[in-house]
Every structure is written in structure tokens, then in C-alpha cells.
Amino acid sequence: MKIVILSRNPKLYSTKRLHEAGVKRKHEMLILDHTKCDLIIEKKKPAIVYNNELITDVDAIIPRIGASVTFYGTAVVRQFEMMKAFSVVESQALVRSRDKLRSLQILSRANLGLPKTVFTNYSKDTSEVIKKVGGAPLIIKLLEGTQGLGVVLAETKKAAESVLEAFNGLQARVIVQEFIKEAKGADIRAFVVDGVVVGAMKRQGKEGEFRSNLHRGGTAEIIELSEEEENAALKAAKVMGLGVAGVDMLQSDRGPLILEVNSSPGLEGIEKATQKDIAKSIIRYIERNV
Template structure:
């Protein structure tokens, strides 16, 4: 098969591992920078032009689209879909996953456990917002934040009011969520491929840090999910329409709570924590799909 990996950097761990796994299974694989693709739209013959040639002989794509290029990256994925290519992440699912508010609404509709969340249109009733999520401490998240950036823990009501008012003043859209104390600064990342959990890890934030992101110095170890956690992760990926997903959950007194469903989950943390060849599982998913 001819597989194209849509990534801006062929040296990234996830991209390099996917290339390696595809070559091991005797596929032709190439890394394509989505921002350098020209999309040619015409009746019955949509095409992608890249560095002086048409990418017409493409069987499947693996989108590794960063949040900063979601708009154009999604357009490229959509173009390949119009050409009849299989994709590990569909364009509409990619768009849904990048909208934090829409994602939470979809997960809520699927009756999945979530931290209590409030979103308002720059409301002046800050005290009411805080009360809606059970008071301080609470979490304030920028809607456009990724990898733990734009996430603030407000430990007191005064601090929460100050931060929310500051974001409102900057016209930065935020969601306010309850703080799950019993999670202890840790979360779970379940890696889903084609409706199955292929690996799971528990990420623990470094001392004094409530964010567990590995990019922020957190550590990871393999974990065996409970039935409830596994079912929640699979159901969340399905609700978002994602064939490949990283589902982030908190362990709480009322069961697993979904934080986020990531449409371009990194492979480095999960492969090193679990010792599993996740990249190979992605390529095998493509083989079944094509």
C-alpha cells in the first residue's frame, strides 16, 4: 500500500515510529507536510499537489495534525477523503475533537462521566460560576489550550474570581471545571484503535504540579484499566467518531471522568510505559480499513 503520514516534522517520535512500522510491514510510506499541499478542487477529480507532483496513488493517510494548523490540516484530510483514501482520523472527527466545548457536549450526550463544567459568554456573575462547579479549588481552562498550557488551578474563591475576570477582560474564552481532589494530580491515558484499548498508562504530575502532562515533567507507568474505565474510554472514542484516539480520564469517587479525547495522541509516552508496539497496531488498522 501507499501510505502518507501528514506531519510537519518527520523527526518527531510518533511520525518516525509510524514510518518504521509501515516499512516493516512492506508498505510504501512517505511523510507529507500538510501546509505544503495544494488542493485542486474540480468536478469528479479532486487532487492533492505536493512539491511538483500529484499524490494520486495514495491508499491511506495518517493525520498527525497539530492544533495550530487544524483549519488547513483538516482541509487536506478532507481532500484525501474525497479522493477515496482511507484515513485513521476522519476530518469531521478531527474538527470535533479540537473544540473542547463541543467535545464535552458530545460526551455528555453519550452519558459519559465528566467533571462538572461551566461555560459562559464572559458572564459578570463570576461568583455564580464558581458555585456551579462546587466552589474552590477549581480548574480554569482556555478553550484553545493544549498539552497543559492555558490550564490554571485556582485554590481559593478569590483567586478563581481574579483569574476568571482577567480572562474575561482579555476576551479569552474559558471553561471552568470542578477540581477532582481524589485524583491526586494523576490521570489515565487510554489509547484506542478501532474500538479497542491497545494500551493504557497512568500519568502522575511532578511534585507540586496538578497537571499530569508528560510535556510538563510528569511520569507514566502502565496500568490495568477497570471494566468501567475501559468501557468509558471505548465509548468516548466512539462518540467522537475517532478510529485512533487518546482518551484522558480521572479516577474519581463516582467512577471514571473523561477529561479529553485527543485525535492525534503521541506514541512516545504510551509505547515506553507499556512496552507495546502501538505504531504497528495503527498500521494494522490501516490494512484492515483499506
């Protein structure tokens, strides 16, 4: 099979591992920078040109689209879909997952546990917003943030009001969420491939850090999910329409609470924590569907 990995950096761990796993299983693997793909839109003849070469006969694609280039990256994925290539992450699901607010609404409609969240249209009544999530401490998140960037823990009502006023003044869209104290700065990432949890890890924020992202110095260890946690992860990936997903959850007194469903989850943390070949699982997912 001819499989294209859409990635801006061939040296990234995830890109390299997917390439290795595909070659090992005797596939022709190509790495293309989606931001450098030209799309030709014509009646019944959609085409993609890369470095002045026509890209043809692609069986499947693995999108690794960064949040900053979601718009163009999704257009490239859609073009490959029009050319009848199977995509590990469908263009519609990619768009859905990148919209944090829409994602939370979809998860809420599916009756999944979530931290209480408030979104307003730059409301001046910050104290009322704070009250709606149960007061301080609370979490304030930029709708565009990734890898823990743009996430603030406001420990007091005064601090929360200052941060909200600052973001509102910058016309930055934010959501306000209740702080889950019993999670103790840790979260769980469940890695779902084709309706199966292929690996799970518990990420712990470093001392004095409430964000558990590995990019921010957090640590990870393998974890066995409870039945409730596994079901929540599978249901979240399914309602988001994602064949491959990293589902981030908090352990709370009222069960698992979904934080986010990631459509381009990194492989490094999960493979090192679980010692599992997740890249191979993704290649096998393609083999089953093409």
C-alpha cells in the same frame, strides 16, 4: 499499500515510529507536511500538489495535525478523503475533537462521566460561575489550550475570580471545571485503536504540579484498566467517531471522569510506559480497512 503520514516534522517520535512500522510491514510510506500541500478543487477531479508534484494513488493517510493548524490540516484530510483514501482519523471527527466544548456536550449526551463544567459568554458574575462547579479549588481551561498549556488551578475563590476576570478581559474563551481532589494530580490515558484499548498508562504530575502532561515533566507507568474505565474509553472514542484516540480520564469516587478525547495522541509516552508496539496496531488498523 501507499500510506501518507501528514506531519510537519519527520523527526518527531510518533512520525518516525509510524514510518518504521509501515516500512516493516512492506508498505510504501510517505511523510508530507500538510501545511505545504496545495489543494486543487475541480469537478470530479480533486487533487493534491506537494513540492510541485501531483500526489496520486494514496491508499490511506495517518493525520498528525497540530491544534494550531487544525483548519488547514482538516481541509487536507478532507481532500484525501475525496480522493478515496482511507483516513485513520476522519476529517469530521478531527474537527469535533478539537472543539473542547462540543466534545464535552457529545460525551455528556452519551451519558459518560465528566467533571462538572460551566461555560458562559464572558459572564461578569464570576462568583456565580464558581459556585456552580462547587466552589474553589477549581480548574480554568482555555478552549484552545493543548499539552497542559492554558490550564489553571485556582486554589481560592479570590484567585478564581482574578483569573476569570483576566481571561474575560482578554476575550479568551474558557471553561470552568470542578477540581477532582481524589485524583491526586494523576490521570489515565487509554489508547484506543479500532474499538480496542491497545495500551493504558497512568500519568502523575511532578511534585507541586496538578497537570500530569508528560510535556510538563509528569511521569508515566503502565496501568490495568478496570472494566468501567475500559468501557468509558471505548464509548468515548466511539461517540467522537475516532478510529484512533487517546482518552484522558480521572479516577474519582464516582467512577471514571473523561477529561478529553485526543485525535492525535502521541506515541512516545504510551509505548515507553507499556512496552507495546502501538504504531504497528495503527498500521494493522489500516490493513484491515483498505
